[in-house]
Amino acid sequence: MRKIVSFLIAAGIGAGVVLYNDKDFKSVLSELGLKDLFGQSTAASSGARPSGPDAQLSEKMQAFVNCNNRVNRAFRNNFESYAKLYEARDGGNVEDTPFVSMNHFSSFKVEVYEQNNEMSKQCADELDKAVAAQPVDADLDRVGRSYASTLRTLLPVVNDIDRYYAQKNYRDDAMKQGRALDAKLRPLMTKLAADGDEINRLLTERTAGLRDRELVAHEKARGRDADWHLQNTMIVARRAIEDIEKSATGKQPTLAEVKAIEAKLDAAYTAGVEYAKANPPADPARKPIWFFVEADVSRLVTAVKEVRRTLETDPASAKAISDINAAFSSYNSLVRNYNLRANLGG
Known part of the structure; x- marks a missing residue:
């Protein structure tokens, strides 16, 4: 299939x-x-x-597409909400004022019903399989390995952040652990975002020609x-x-x-x-x-x-x-x- x-x-x-x-x-x-x-x-x-090399490329790209559509977008959006909350909390605003509530950060979960980072883990696992699959694509394989590795390193950090803010621990330590976690988070998010942008660019390039060829083949076969x-x-x-x-x-x-x-x-x-x-x-x-x-x-x-x-x-x-x-x-x-x-x- x-x-x-x-x-x-x-x-x-x-x-x-x-x-x-x-x-x-x-x-x-x-x-x-x-x-x-x-x-x-x-x-x-x-x-x-698609047939031949196009079929292989289509199947290989699917893992990248799935990660891009679901995980990459979720992490970007969640980080944006987190950054607003961090700025407010680090500025000394540890109470749930209207301003802070307006910029409320809930978690880094990909979906609200996610329990144990299963969607992110699946993304990384599927990228590993895609990188190992044919055809070899040096650029896509390289960034796929990097994205999966960064994502796995990132998960324990965002889990700690989720617990920290969910339990309002910033009210106990004046944001000490919050700042330490933020220092771990930002370089990882920068790397993940850069890899995500590269995946987007590569997929755009590869899918453009593939879709054109499929459309031509379709017209020949069925009009x-x-x-x-x-x-x-x-x-x-x-x-x-x-x-x-x-x-x-x-x-x-x-x-x-x-x-x-x-x-x-x-x-x-x-x-x-x-x-x-x-x-x-x-x-x-x-x-x-x-x-x-x-x-x-x-x-x-x-x-x-x-x-x-x-x-x-x-x-x-x-x-x-x-x-x-x-x-x-x-x-x-x-x-x-x-x-x-x-x-x-x-």
Whole structure:
């Protein structure tokens, strides 16, 4: 059974990115004896599956995608909340005042129901397996080993931090242990974040060509069907966000850049909508994924248009960056819905 290979979720200006699940779910459905999500037999849909080196690379990357989407983002977000709380506590604010409560840090858990760092440990274990798997990818393997090692070193530190703040021990020692734990935490988080950024960059590079080849193979095998329009739109959406992120690095994206991004995204969305209208699902109970994510794509198109409109009317305003981050948020919502539908089978 082939595992998921993913697209990237964007986290906002200055933040890391994550991946969307370009899942080879047809191989899973085939083993279950079901039809694929587009009402066709799995045999008819097999032409677009990755094969040879692409299949190996897709499977290898899955561990990196899983860690990136779940663990890396969680640690970044948790550290941001922790840093605000640490600053408040270290400034002598040891009471639960409204200011401190507003910046409340709960824990470094990946999910609230995590009991024993099982998600982080699974991430590190899966990275070890991926690094050992073919094909050899020197850069990806190197950063995978580093990320797994740093993560394992980090876990006992964040566990101590979680207990320290949960038990409010800073009220007993005037933040003495809190400062010591913080000194251990920050270099590890810096290393983890740097490795996470490198994983993001490498995955972006490798998945771009892979997805293009899969889309071409799909069109040859099945034409521009619902699956093709879905994947094409997801690819274009991802590149729209990447292009906005690149153009916004160190400067505001130009109106011309955003217009070009908008045109490509709107064209892909319009083509998908027109295909869906002309080809309604034979069984309303088994709609293609497109019908579930179409509204999310529409919201992303609208968000990108809002970026363009602000650049046309008030390019110097802070609203431009706010609109860009709103576009990132819209993309993330699209990705999460896509991932949910792909994993649940539509």
